[in-house]
Amino acid sequence: MAPQPRSGSMQQNHLGGEGLLNGLLRDIGERRLIELVSSYFETQEEDCAVVELGGECLLLTSDMLHEKSDFPPQMTPYQMGWSLVAVNLSDIAAMGGEPLFMVDAIGVPPEFSVEAFKELLSGIHSCALRFGLGVLGGDLDAHDEITLTGFVLGVAREGRVIRRSGAKVGDLLCITGHLGSAGGGLRLIEREKDVDLSDPLVKALFEPVPRVKEGLKLSGSGFVTSMTDISDGLSVSLADLSRASHVGFEIDWERIPVRSELFKVVEDADDLRSLLLSAGGDYELLFTVMPEGVNELRQVVDFTVIGRVVEKNAGERVVPSGYDHFKVEG
Incomplete structure (x- = not known):
């Protein structure tokens, strides 16, 4: 059974009515989809999930990279592996945490060469080694395109986690x-x-x-x-x-x-x-x-x-125009 949000009105508030919920994901866009996910699981929109444990906070993050959308033709397998680690570590850094361990899921086509696969692993290893990250294992599968997913666990002392929500006027x-x-x-x-x-x-x-x-x-x-x-x-x-x-x-x-x-x-x-x-x-x-x-x-x-x-309405109005995984250009 699919998890349900606490109230049906929450979905309407996030996405502007039931009409959009029956449309396509590209019509809604990534940021509003994140709001929908947050409404189902009562999560906060942060770079990492935060779990308080004693006097410390565990930081958990996961990112996925795809050949078609994230890896230009000039990119080497080494650089693909490096990027998988880097994108996950950036989330830990954004909350002031220390990265500890990583597991990853690697999907590659069967015709991917052994040498290229070894190069990809070398990229993962090099970036992890540079930042003191332990790679514990993960999953390997055949896939139509190169698809890499990482999950990183980090830690921060209680009171030292930096969230998006603390900015004050005058900062x-x-x-x-x-x-x-x-x-x-x-x-x-x-x-x-x-x-x-x-x-x-x-x-x-x-x-x-x-x-x-x-x-x-x-x-x-x-x-x-x-x-x-x-x-x-x-x-x-x-x-x-x-x-x-x-x-x-x-x-x-x-x-x-x-x-x-x-x-x-x-x-x-x-x-x-x-x-x-x-x-x-x-x-x-x-x-x-x-x-x-x-x-x-x-x-x-x-x-x-x-x-x-x-103040909220006193600054420049900057419309979010960055990368959106679900928007179709052209």
């Missing part, structure tokens, strides 16, 4: 690293037949580096009030923080850090802003900080202040 809006690099890399491989795979933008797309160490330092500082990762684009992450914390944001677009290489794939300032808002895959951390803690926090983490938290 500063910050990010780690550069934005738009992975999106720029995608543009490069789509435009150039013989793209240089060592290009920093392509590397950012094919071998993303989750901000695990930064997440731990941010959560331990006591100054960070909310946090998420930028996996599906800045606009989506801003909307997630805004909805959870019931606040708005004023953004200083000129202060958003980008790699110099990015300017070779954007046409003008408007195109750059559009790319920063909508391109996913950067796996940087977006977080809010108490103003009095910024200088001290800079001593342990490299980040950029890109704006501030304002």
